[in-house]
Amino acid sequence: MERGRVVRITDVAALAGVAPGTASKALNGTGSLRESTRERVREAADRLGFVPDVTARSLSARRSFTVGLLSTDSAGRFSLPVVLGAENALVGGELSALLATARHDPVREQHHVRALVARRVDGIIVTGRTTEPREPIRVPMPVVYAFAPSADPDDASVVPDDATGMRLLAEHLVGLGRRRIAYVGGRVEQPASTVRYETLAAELASRDLEMVGPPLYGDWSEQWGRRAVDQILGVAAASRRDGGRLPVDAIVFASDQLARGGCDRLRELGVRVPDDIAVTGYDDWEVMSLASRPPLTTVDMQLERLGQRAAELLIAAIEGEPTHGVERLAPRLVVRASTLGDG
Amino acid sequence: MERGRVVRITDVAALAGVAPGTASKALNGTGSLRESTRERVREAADRLGFVPDVTARSLSARRSFTVGLLSTDSAGRFSLPVVLGAENALVGGELSALLATARHDPVREQHHVRALVARRVDGIIVTGRTTEPREPIRVPMPVVYAFAPSADPDDASVVPDDATGMRLLAEHLVGLGRRRIAYVGGRVEQPASTVRYETLAAELASRDLEMVGPPLYGDWSEQWGRRAVDQILGVAAASRRDGGRLPVDAIVFASDQLARGGCDRLRELGVRVPDDIAVTGYDDWEVMSLASRPPLTTVDMQLERLGQRAAELLIAAIEGEPTHGVERLAPRLVVRASTLGDG
The missing domain is CATH 3.40.50.2300 (Response regulator)
Incomplete structure (x- = not known):
């Protein structure tokens, strides 16, 4: 490709037939110049593709x-x-x-x-x-x-306001009639795991609802999401085949990756999402939230x-x-x- | 937090007890100064946390x-x-x-x-x-x-050298004894789909092997990876239950996302990976390649x-x-x- 040299204010001034100082004033909108002069300079600058030097602007503006x-x-x-x-x-x-x-x-x-x-x-x-x-x-x-x-x-x-995010999820699930809710977090030392649980539990408590079981913490992988489902359902998955009742009707996961793993495992166990158990994620990371089967209800941190x-x-x-x-x-x-x- | 003002060369000079020009030479390694003077200036600069002004360097170096x-x-x-x-x-x-x-x-x-x-x-x-x-x-x-x-x-x-990437994959699969290989690409108008197929087919041809079926193109989603498996196996999946032979022993996918969807679908159909069909991806995008079941053999474009x-x-x-x-x-x-x- 063609590579021109940098166009300078002196080139613009020459083409417009004015002094460099005048060209500069015309482009900066300073000084008292005739409008026709300003226009001539602007046209010359456009024609040459003149770009002002920010370094110079910096020096004068400090x-x-x-x-x-x-x-x-x-x-x-x-x-x-x-x-x-x-x-x-x-x-x-x-x-x-x-x-x-x-x-x-x-x-x-x-x-x-x-x-x-x-x-x-x-x-x-x-x-x-x-x-x-x-x-x-x-x-x-x-x-x-x-x-x-x-x-x-x-x-x-x-x-990001995680408390509000969990409040929105809790309202949504309770509004859908879910009452037996379990929580699966990621790493236990991270606020993204613990704050989300505390808000969820508080929100349910304010409606006289209790979480099912303690929060389960692990890491942020799909694999942990799958294993957590096994922990929550315990022998229930086996007893379900005998008509046993599932211990929860919703699982709130602290990330989309966890929730996606959870959905995979529930499907493998023959549990229907959301008919038997509703599932929520967090993040709206689309390669997870949209690829999940089914696609995830989640929170977009914006x-x-x-x-x-x-x-x-x-x-x-x-x-x-x-x-x-x-x-x-x-x-x-x-x-x-x-x-x-x-x- | 505390916010100090910018430390200037004059501050360094004052602390070191030299003229600003001397301080500047000492830090730039120019001029002829005693080593003890240079050291005193360097110590003063360190103590004050002096950082040279790159803008000034720019102006002199153009x-x-x-x-x-x-x-x-x-x-x-x-x-x-x-x-x-x-x-x-x-x-x-x-x-x-x-x-x-x-x-x-x-x-x-x-x-x-x-x-x-x-x-x-x-x-x-x-x-x-x-x-x-x-x-x-x-x-x-x-x-x-x-x-x-x-x-x-x-x-x-x-x-990235896609041709070499596909050559490495072809060598690997053929080295493992795979002979009936199908290909699943992403969008048909993108070189990442087509060049990979052409290299793979040429590489197999050079070993007197033919691809099984034409290349299948779709998009870059896991969903297309799953559907492509159904197309490749056709009625074979059903006939397999009757002891039918699978039409391929390997599927090369043009991305990890496609391959991950493919692995999910093969598992659902009761086809074992890699025992029945080996699977490869492309990209080594770890949220896909490691989360896939089983984890994917793939190409890292570096x-x-x-x-x-x-x-x-x-x-x-x-x-x-x-x-x-x-x-x-x-x-x-x-x-x-x-x-x-x-x-």
């Missing part, structure tokens, strides 16, 4: 118009949508996004933070792999934490919106209006066949 | 030390590992990566390209969602295309390595040694239970 996106997540499962949402909002604000992925390596993270400071970014958005609070970074510019909140409550963080919101808060902070504390972003209930059936 | 990462992929399934690999290599080269995601929107892509030019990036890496050739971008700096090659053969592109290689070629081009044409990166065969069994 801002770099650049924001750092620091991600600790290599798999990208959760941080990628956050990063995309943030990038989207930054572009809308005429800012550029410097990507820095630390891959759970503190040394690498330190290197990235120093590099972003050296670039004189106007601010930094920090995203994480889980919703566990993380150590804040110490830099001389505004920072907003997205998905993984800062451990310092004085910092600005945006996190991660892109979350990234966007973090960018909005950061832009406000850069412009002198910082916020403090944790903002929780309401998720969205997505209803599919695993609770409603085909009907 | 380079921005920044590279654009232009991605057209919103889901990120393929482009994310490429972006991560590139970012990794760039950081090693002391470059920063400006992220720009176009989301299949040509207008957005144009906006991003202009913004990257305005930022005076030293070069741009363009990644895509599929391996179909794409229109080149026209910018006055070096560009390398990764995953999706440029339609202009004079440009530099790095793509997408991170591919992004890294694109960054290496771009850095070389920036330093005055451009390459031209398409470089194919060899993939890696990953052998698991879907061909080997538990044994």
